[in-house]
Amino acid sequence: MQTNYTKVRKSNLFLYQSVPLYFKANAERFGIYKPAGIYLKEMRVKENLIPRQLYLKKTDKAKGMRDVQKAFNKQLKYDIKSNNLQNVKTTVVQLVDEMFSEPSSGVLEGLSSTVNIIVGEYTNDPEIIKNFWQISDKDYTTALHSVNVMALAIRYAISQRYNKIKTKLLGLCALLHDVGKTKTDQEILKAPRKLSDxxxxxxxxxxTQGYNLLKRCKFSNSEVKLTALQHHEKLDGSGYPNGLTHLSEFSRIISILDCFEALTNDDRPYRDSMIPFKALDLIQKDVIAGKLDRDIFAKFIYSLL
Ligand SMILES: [Fe+2]
Ligand SMILES: [Fe+2]
Structure with a gap:
């Protein structure tokens, strides 16, 4: 049955090892093309002879995603070693984009190893992570935004001398704060116009969508789902979804980093992205109005220096 199978992205074809891949024999039937336990390249089939579209069983999807994740993390370590920051960023954004395409429990948890690799490699050399968020990429996607907020979060954590465990946790919270957007109609997210009510x-x-998604995941710290739920709340109760006034520390941090990243990087047809100084000036208005945390804002500016 077609509904039991899902298409494999061409860019990931060679990354699957533990799960079988299938080809479509006819309208009703799928046949095994690559058995479990080996990579496609081990079959020594010429690339142009591989069927244009291969499939995964939906029940194998989470397991297959872990293969993809493993391959990307290996690539990431290689990119970091070769000191090519642009490649590092491209790999991380691709990986996050991939995981956001199937944001289920069992998949999202794997992103903690990616954050751990980055924190592990870069906390010893904070200069490198400093400009990571500014390296540009072609498309401004949720994945790119999330990776940028993560980079700002790690930078903030380093400047505040957090220990590695707390740094990794803040980085992970930042990376997953907008995961609920994977459930939003992508057409709305990319709409090149002002949105209707x-x-x-x-x-x-x-x-809320992000919170519900992360609630089902096995993260050891509840802060991950909490920041997803609270990052648009404001201290004066004017935020959403619940109009809260008491927010977790990480939520107060991420909400400032999130605004800053969106203002400085998200070019929209009806407004250009801003230079950092102008963005900080705008955020400061919300700080003065009692919406954002004053102390954290000061620490954030310090982390940018
Ligand atoms: Fe958000
Ligand atoms: Fe965001």
Whole structure:
């Protein structure tokens, strides 16, 4: 049955090892193309003879995603060793984009190893992580935004002398804060225009969607789901989804980093991205109005220096 199978992204074809891949024999039947336990390249089939579309069993999807994750993490370590920051960023964004395409429990947890690799490699040389968020990429996607916020979070943590465990946790919270957007209609997210009230309401549901998604994951710290839920709340109760005034420390940090990243990187047809100074000036207005944490804002500016 077609509904039991899902298409494999061409870019990932050679990354699957533990799960079988299938080809479509006819409208009703799928046949095994690559058995479990080996890579496609080990079959020594010429690339142009591989069927244009291969499939995975939906029940194998999470396991297959872990293969993909493993391969990307290996690539990431290689990129870091070769000191090519642009490649490091491209690999991380691709990996996150991949995981966000199937954001289920069992898949998202794996992103902690990616954050651990980055924190592990770069905390010894904080200069490198400093400009990571500014390295540009072609498309401004949720994955790119999330990776940028993660980089700002690690930078913040390093400047505040957090220990490695706390640094990794803040990085992970930042990376997953917008995971609920994977459930939002992508057309709305990419719309090159101002949104209608109804469309805005849909976007505004992403903290709750993210919370519900992360609730099902096995993260050892509840802060991960909490920051996803609270990062659009404001200290004066004017935020969403719940109008809270008491927010977790990480949520207060991520909400400032999140605004800054979006203002400085997200070019929209109706507004250009801003230079950091202007973005900070704008965020400061919210700090003065009692919406964002004053102390954390000061620490954040310090982390950018
Ligand atoms: Fe958000
Ligand atoms: Fe965000």
């Amino acid at each position: 109804e469309e805005f309401a849909k976007i505004k549901s992403h903290p």
